[in-house]
Amino acid sequence: MTNRTLTLDDALHRYLLDVSLRESPLLERLRAETAALPTANWQIAPEQGQFMALLVRLLGARRVLEVGTYTGYSALVMAEALPEDGLVVCLDRAGNYHTIARRYWREAGVDARIQLRTGEALTCLEALEQEGGEAFDLVFIDADKANYPRYLEHALRLVRRGGLVLFDNVLWSGRVLQAEPDSDDTRGIQALNRALRDDPRVEISLLPLGDGLTLCRKC
Template sequence: MTARTLNLDDALYRYVLDVSLRETPLLKRLRDETQALPMARWQVAPEQGQFLALLVKLTGARRLLEVGTFTGYSALCMAAALPDDGSLICCDIAGDYNAIALRYWQEAGLDGRIELRLAPALDTLATLETLGSFDLIFIDADKANYPCYLEHALRLLRVGGLAVFDNTLWSGRVLETHPDSADTRAIQALNLALKDDARVDLSLLPLGDGLTLCRKR
C-alpha cells in the first residue's frame, strides 16, 4: 500500500530500482495502469513485489494465499515464481479493479494458477481450514482486522510457513501515542503482539511501508 519504500530520497530510491529491480514490461504496464486509479495507494511497491517472488522461491512454496489483491500486481509476482504445480488463492471483495487483475493474469498465462475468491476475507479464510495448509500467506487487506488475520494465518500455515504482513510501519503513524484511527491501533496491536509471540520467528523489514515476516514455529 505504498508506491515506494519509505524514507529514501528520490536519488537513492532511483538507485535501488536501477541496480536491482527486474520488473517485466507486463508488470510495469499493470503498475502504470494502477497508478491512474483513485485508490492507487493500495498498490504495493515494485521492490516489494520482487521480494515476495523471491520469498516464494527461497521457501520452495507451492500453495500460496493472498488476503487483499487489488489489481493483482503482488499476486502476479508471486504466481510467476511458483513451480508449474503451484497455486495461489486470492481473497478480495468485489470491485471494478478485479477485472484488471484477471486481465493481466490471463495475459501472463498464469490465470490457471490463480483463484480469485470474492467475499469478505474473514469469511473466505474460515472456509479454507478444511483445504490443507499453505506455505506462504501475504496479508495486505483492511488493517483493522490484522490481528484476526494473524490468528487465521497461523491456523492455515504449515510449520515453517511464512505469514507476510504489509504496511506494518503505516507511513510512520505507528508512532502515534493516542491514534484516532482504528487501522493505526490495529497495526500497533499486531506489532506489539508479534514481538512476544512464541508461535513465530519474526522480522520487520523497512521495505515499502513496512513488511513483517512471521515464520510459524
C-alpha cells in the same frame, strides 16, 4: 558504514531501483495502470513484489494465500514464481479492480495458477480452515488493517510449520507512532506489531521495505 538502517531519499531510492529491479514490461504496465486509479496508494512497491517472488522461490512454495488482491500485482509476481502446478488463492471483496487483475493474469499466462475467491476475508478464511489447516507455504496479508490481529490467528492455522506469513503496511506511513491512534486501522497495526514482538509461535523480522513488511516464520 552504519549500524542502523539508512533513510532512502529520492535519489538513493532511484539508485536502488536502477541497480536491482527486474520488473517485466507486463508488470510495469500493470503498475502504471494502477497508478492512474484514485486508490493507487494501495499498490505495493515493485521492489517489494520482487522480494516476495524471491521468498516464494526460496521456500519452494507450491501453495500461496493472499488476503487483499486489488489489481493483482502481488498475486501475479508470486504466481510467476511458483512451479507449473502451484496455486495462489486470493481473497478479496468483489469489485471492479478484479477485471484489471484477471486481464493481466491471462496475458502473463498464469491465470490457471490463481484462484480468486470474493467475499469478506474473515468469512473466506474460516471456510479455508474447514477445507484443511496448514495447507499453505506462504500467506500474504494486505487487507483492512483493523483486522490484522484476527488475520494473524487465521494465518497461523493455515500456514505450515516453517512457512511464512507476511504483513504489509506495518509502518503505516509513520502513523504507528501515534499515542492516540486516529483510526481503527492504525490501532489494528499497532496491536499486531505489539503482539508479534513477543509471540513464541513465530520468528519475525520487520523490514523497512515499502510501507513496512513483517516476515513471520511459523515455528
